[in-house]
Amino acid sequence: MVGIGLAVLAVAGFAGLDTTTKWLSLGVPLMMAMFFRYLFQAVATTVAVFPSRGKALLHTRHPWLHGLRGLLLLGTSLFAFLSLKHMPVGEFTAIVMITPLVVTLLSARLLHEHVSGLRLLLVAGGFIGTLVIIRPGGQGFTWALLFPVGVVVINSAFQLLTSRMTRTEDSMTLQFYTGWVGTLVAALTLPWAWVELRDARLWLGLFLAGLLGTLGHYFLILSYKRAPASVLMPYIYVQIGFAMLGDWLLFAHVTDQWALTGMAMVAVCGVAGAWLTAHESRTTADPPEH
Numbered sequence: 001m002v003g004i005g006l007a008v009l010a011v012a013g014f015a016g017l018d019t020t021t022k023w024l025s026l027g028v029p030l031m032m033a034m035f036f037r038y039l040f041q042a043v044a045t046t047v048a049v050f051p052s053r054g055k056a057l058l059h060t061r062h063p064w065l066h067g068l069r070g071l072l073l074l075g076t077s078l079f080a081f082l083s084l085k086h087m088p089v090g091e092f093t094a095i096v097m098i099t100p101l102v103v104t105l106l107s108a109r110l111l112h113e114h115v116s117g118l119r120l121l122l123v124a125g126g127f128i129g130t131l132v133i134i135r136p137g138g139q140g141f142t143w144a145l146l147f148p149v150g151v152v153v154i155n156s157a158f159q160l161l162t163s164r165m166t167r168t169e170d171s172m173t174l175q176f177y178t179g180w181v182g183t184l185v186a187a188l189t190l191p192w193a194w195v196e197l198r199d200a201r202l203w204l205g206l207f208l209a210g211l212l213g214t215l216g217h218y219f220l221i222l223s224y225k226r227a228p229a230s231v232l233m234p235y236i237y238v239q240i241g242f243a244m245l246g247d248w249l250l251f252a253h254v255t256d257q258w259a260l261t262g263m264a265m266v267a268v269c270g271v272a273g274a275w276l277t278a279h280e281s282r283t284t285a286d287p288p289e290h
Helices: 002-024 030-058 063-086 089-096 099-110 117-134 143-165 171-188 200-226 229-236 238-251 257-285
Strands: none
Touching: 002 030, 002 063, 002 089, 002 200, 002 229, 002 238, 030 063, 030 171, 030 200, 063 089, 063 143, 063 171, 089 117, 089 143, 089 238, 089 257, 099 117, 099 143, 099 257, 117 257, 171 200, 229 238, 229 257, 238 257
């Protein structure tokens, strides 16, 4: 129960981050927002972990993979910022939630992992739900609605790389390098991206985005230490509800019926996929007696 509670707090933090990011996108340049978001994470991780771990925190067998992982996460954040600038937070969150389904498909294709027919059916259902949200050819469709698809593709590559690296790398080392790679790359663009922010609320928003993102990742790490991923995954989809609430409170946006239908399809397919993972794990761990 503690793990589940921490997972819910984590996704509440991520939904708050996305809502704040959408608000910031109206008044802060893209790369300037990225710089402060990653700077907060990098500094917070360093201050929290380096005193106890020292130089051991920096030890890695694959420095170039850390660089690639940091660039992938930065790319995910860039597409997320662009997405949120043009679409509601709830719909964006639902589309991004098909990432676990895409990772399943890529694992079968690239890592030659066995994927059942039922799981492929759930992947198809998630994609159909995404199409219902985006509605290509509809009146409200613009090419900007494809930005969250970019988030899904890049984030899926990020998840696959993370899955590989966790076999040899410490989780805090991953967090440390990811934060600083994003910070340094974003810092290179500041001479062209920096603008003077006269509204104190924008500075508060930048601080809040960094805080919510850092707390979200921290709570998620704690949750995985207290409960297996198969137990936590269904609760991750609560983020869609938090995102819709933030949309309503801050932007007075009410999701239409078609988008709600698509969001429900994505959530049901995602939760069913998590349940299937849990069932397969139990079957593997407890083979039937003969």
